[in-house]
Ligand SMILES: Nc1ncnc2c1ncn2[C@@H]1O[C@H](COP(=O)(O)OP(=O)(O)OP(=O)(O)O)[C@@H](O)[C@H]1O
């Protein structure tokens with residue numbers, strides 16, 4: 391079983407802060423796979439990732455549901471993908487996933503990653519969000535890289 395971190399976020403701001411702490415520690419080639427129902431906060435968390443990656447805060451991070459992929463440029467490029475409307479992993483590959491993953495100085499974050507499990511690399515950081523109240527969300531992070539997860543814990547205060 392992958393090492394796990396669990397946290398209850400009590401507001402959109404707290405989810406943003408968690409994403410920012412994770413984003414600060416991301417490195418070229420990282421892959422973040424997000425799961426959780428509609429409105430659970432996947433996009434909100436990715437907004438935080440973008441801030442942590444140095445994307446200017448006035449650049450709007452919005453759901454790519456209709457355009458499928460958005461690209462933000464900070465210290466690293468963030469490819470934000472929404473797999474909600476994709477037929478499956480093949481469609482993700484045809485959008486150029488392999489190229490995005492292999493691109494230097496880039497990271498990939500996929501919402502609804504459980505819809506395209508074949509496309510998610512083994513080393514991905516998995517984040518599952520669940521509603522536990524009006525504004526409360528349980529956020530569970532699983533990452534095979536124990537050291538990176540431990541490092542994130544120290545940054546997330
Ligand atoms: N603790 C919280 N963390 C994140 N979002 C929260 C929280 N409490 C309330 N919200 C609200 O829940 C909504 C989360 O929306 P968001 O677009 O991030 O969800 P999503 O998981 O990406 O949904 P979708 O599957 O439709 O893409 C926002 O309206 C946000 O303000």
Ligand SMILES: [Mg+2]
Nearest residue numbers: 432433453501
């Ligand atoms: Mg979303």
